[in-house]
Amino acid sequence: MSHATRTREQGTDRMLQLTAVGQRYGDHRVLHDITLTVPAGQLLCVVGPSGCGKSTLLRTIAGLLPAHEGTVTVDGAPVTGVPDSLAVVFQDYGRSLFPWLTVRDNVALPLRRRGLARAERRAESDRILDRVGLSGAARRHPWQLSGGMQQRVAIARALVCRPTLLLMDEPFGSLDAQTREDLEDLLLEVHRTDGTTIVFVTHDIDESVYVGDRVVVLSPGPGSRIVRDLPVRLPGRRDQIATRGLPEFVALRAEVGRAVRGGE
């Protein structure tokens, strides 16, 4: 909960390491020479103009897309498939959840490979649903819930296996402002309590500064590179109203904004 935990900077502790990663679709170059080290416990925000390859970067880290050039390692091991102990939250919760399963069964799904008995899977998913504030919704189906609640289900499903690296692809991009703020605070609470390393992709500059320990800015494509890498020096406990009014917040937001708009 302290500032020190949130921005723990240990040079030796490399939860995620990208070295000269490039990605292309045919002749179309998407990412170019991305080198990035994320220490354990950091909440890194990746921002950039739309179409700059943020999602491609995330899919590369998740092992869903093999790196065309360079290497990705998670917790020291090179990524060849989806790494163990990694979880992803996608933007499109409506498609990412399985509508034919109840909320509880959706959340319990990743527990199957851990060989837990049915009762244990159930107890575990109810515990995590309680944590994201959905204890009453376990027996409903995702499409019976509001968008914000569906994204909470997706977050619960990602957290249920206690991942050490959590990737989020514009997770709150299609939610209304109030819901979005609630979920940002839920994410910060989870990060503070579990110390999970998080890579959070967003196109929202305010959001990146508000939730992040560090903000990385990608240049517009094709061949996006990292143009800025900024630490966020804000108090660990953030508050939707107070934090956004701090002079440091305003200054940093302006700096990230200029970088996204093309100034270096």
Add this chain to the structure above:
Amino acid sequence: MSREAETAPQGSPAPASLPTRARAAAHTVLLRWLVLVLAVGIWELAARAHGSVYFPPPDRIARHVHELWFDGPARHLFLSSAAVDDILPSLGRMTAGFALAAVAGIVLGVAVGRSRRAYALTNPVLQFARAVPPPALVPVFVVVFAFGTPMQIASIAFSAVWPVLINTAAGVRNTDPLRLDVAAVLRLNTAERLWFLVLPSALPRIFAGLRLSLSLALILMVFSELLPGTANGIGFTLTEAQTRSDLLTVWAALVLLGALGYLLNTGLLAIEKRLIGRGRAP
């Protein structure tokens, strides 16, 4: 487990009040029956006015259906011994053929649909196989199996398998790529991916195929019973009555077939609704 017992979802619009909806539904049902009664009424009047032995009025057909098949004892569900001899063998062959077609169609459809290459390679062959009018294949099966029940079941199964296979393959092929990513990230194994993702999302297409197959199975059931080598069944009753110029029995068999087809389709729709309705937005 009843979903209705739980609180209404917050995100969905308030449903129309129940009495209003119930009344609208009752209205539709009433209208449907009215059209049916009207059609039968016109048939009755026209048949009586014409007085032809070839076109008996529906009330005589209905009475004949009852006498032939449904005046048995209550403990036999009112089925007469003729019904046991005619309807059950037909239904048995059809069920066997349709079940074979459904299982083979779904299994092969999943296998074909899971690989882009297999799908592209087999698609022309499948479309060709589907395009052949199924009754035309029956002579082939007569040669292979000789007359009798195995030939009939094989004809039904071989004709009914294509719609299930093709629709299952297309449904499996269309699995949402994002959901496949989700399955990969959740590290589901092949069986789990099939059971929790691929099959449920292909289910509407699979049922579309099953409905087509069911009507084909009924057609082939009758057709295969028209051939020599059959000693019972509805199709057999039909040809036999025709050789005796017993038009009343022919019409009775036709009514019975129509009713059977309707009931089977309704049953399949009920299963579909139960399986698919559970996991989809209404």
